[in-house]
Amino acid sequence: MLNLNIAVIDDDQSQREILSGFLQKLGCKVYSCANGETCLQILQKQCLDVVITDFRMPGMDGMAVLQKVKQINPEIQVLILTAFGTIENAVAAMKAGAWDYLTKPIDLDELEIKLRKIAEHNTLIRENQLLRAQLETGTLVTDIIYQSDALKQILSLVARVSDSNAAVLIQGESGTGKEMIARAIHQASPRRMMPFVAVNCAAIPESLFESEMFGHEKGAFTGAYERAKGRIELAAGGTLFLDEVADIPLNFQVKLLRVLQEKEFQRLGSSQVLKADIRVISATNKDLNKLVETNQFRADLYFRLNVIPLTIPPLRERREDIPVLIKHFIAKHARLNSRPVKGITAEGMNLLMRYDYPGNVRELENIIERAVILARDEYITTAELPLSSSYQPATVTGNTLPEQVEELEKRLIQGALAHSGNVQTRAALQLGISERVLRYKMEKYGIE
Ligand SMILES: Nc1ncnc2c1ncn2[C@@H]1O[C@H](COP(=O)(O)OP(=O)(O)OP(=O)(O)O)[C@@H](O)[C@H]1O
Ligand SMILES: [Mg+2]
Structure with missing residues (x-):
């Protein structure tokens, strides 16, 4: 099956009928035109893939059709039919942008091969455009970072x-x-x-x-x-x-x-x-x-x-994602901005674990990007995190004081674990508690 929309232009009716019949059998949709003007009218309404046109015709000749068609839509491919012995016409048409030419009498097998080439070419062009668009927007690889x-x-x-x-x-x-x-x-x-x-x-x-x-x-x-x-x-x-x-x-x-x-x-x-x-x-x-x-x-x-x-x-309801996202964004922006930043200090991580992120992941990414650029050292510190004035610490969802304290405690433990690469000894040290207490609290809060 060849799924192409084709206009056939020839002033010779029997020639048109032979071609149309053959193309329809291949699965193409065919518009039969006695002259170039008819084809141009059809082009205003239909989406064509290919125009097959005779070279010598009364009125518009094949060359004029070619130029008009290409003007209206350069993606349409034009095949020129020339009489035997007028090869120089064909050469001129090719130079003017025709896809190919065929000499009369037309070899239908040859025509089919040429049309298949066009169909293949169109698919390739489409895939290429798609690929380029994806590369430009950087979405070829969708890497979604998560833990929750x-x-x-x-x-x-x-x-x-x-x-x-x-x-x-x-x-x-x-x-x-x-x-x-x-x-x-x-x-x-x-x-x-x-x-x-x-x-x-x-x-x-x-x-x-x-x-x-x-x-x-x-x-x-x-x-x-x-x-x-x-x-x-x-x-x-x-x-x-x-x-x-x-x-x-x-x-x-x-x-x-x-x-x-x-x-x-x-x-x-x-x-x-x-x-x-x-x-x-x-x-x-x-x-x-x-x-x-x-x-x-x-x-x-x-x-x-x-x-x-x-x-x-929202990000504040899946805080487990914050540490992995931070790690990912630090690496990403360190690379993009050629900065030697490797990570974030424990205080920095604590601050970010407590924040509410009304702008969600996009806001977190912006915070990290800015911090990576400002960082004076291999580690982002609270100095690069603009939380002092415009940033409010997270509102905790619990009602009573014990509930709120527990929630905060849970977040701080998650932050310390993330920061220490899940090494409990280091996380405990950072939090100033024993490993045993840390393990107890992890179990209590369902932290893995
Ligand atoms: N889990 C994730 N892992 C990696 N990057 C993420 C993740 N979630 C969001 N992002 C990044 O955060 C930014 C915002 O994401 P996206 O544009 O898909 O959000 P959105 O919900 O469509 O936002 P809006 O409602 O403002 O249009 C993007 O740069 C996206 O790549
Ligand atoms: Mg969006």
Whole structure:
């Protein structure tokens, strides 16, 4: 099967019919055109992969068709048909950007081979673009750092849902790693070789939502000077990530719902129906359920998006992750900034274990990056941690004084253990208690 959209241009009708019949049998979609003008009109509405054009024709000749087509969309490949003995025409066309040429009478096997090359080339280009995009954003390797059971459970769910096409809704405060998890799902899915297209729904003006998502034809509205693919089309075969999904305007929510139900859509200004072959992952830091109750978000769309709900707890509720994240971010930023920083002092670790992180992992990373740059030594000290003025120590969740003291004690022990590489003798020394007391308290607080 060759899944290409091809326009065949020839003023000779029998020639067109032979070619069209052959191409259709290969599995291609064929647009048969008696002249170049017809083909250009089709190009305004359809997405073509290949144009096969005769060289000598009344009106627009093959060379003019080639130039126009390449102007409209350079990704379309053009095959030129020349009569035997006019090879210099073919050479000129190749120089002007034609993919290849064929001499008449056409050898259909040869044509098939050339088309397969084009299909292969298109796939490669696509993969390359994808790879480059991933390298640029540094997301080729999604290394998720964690220690907490909460994240362990989330990642095991990620592994289980990756195979399916089910919609995932990721909820969590700002900076908890929602986008990172969305990318991890994509990377673990059979769609990994296809694009991951992120849309920040809060950043798109309401009036542009439709054209951003569905794309538009040239002239579909004032300002539409060129045809543009929408995000849904760009994500074909891959994953569409709807970030800040709560900010989708109400009037667009209906339209999105229809696309998700029917798996079809149209570009603005086009009647051509396109397949929406996407897996949808959405994320929000708002309480979507509440927005549904107050009619700010459509319930039917909410159920469509929320097939698999995933909630990432804030960092302050999974403090076991703090030490490993600190270690990871110190190494990362020491490398990026060429600093000789190796670690953090015990006081520094204590301070960070007690802090609340309203900005979650992103805030922790910023704190560490800054400290690594400021550090005068191999170890970050409290002097580089700007906790004195703007940083409040963590609010402890316990009610009574003993409860609050216990919580603080637990955090300090976790911090000391992390800092001493889990060597209990050193952690006990640092805390000024005996190893026996340390072990007792670890057991009491369920610290491993
Ligand atoms: N467990 C983790 N391991 C390593 N890095 C993490 C982890 N969690 C978050 N990060 C990093 O923290 C930063 C914020 O993560 P991300 O952008 O995924 O958060 P978000 O939940 O989408 O935030 P927002 O709601 O502000 O959009 C990123 O640089 C990400 O790589
Ligand atoms: Mg985000």
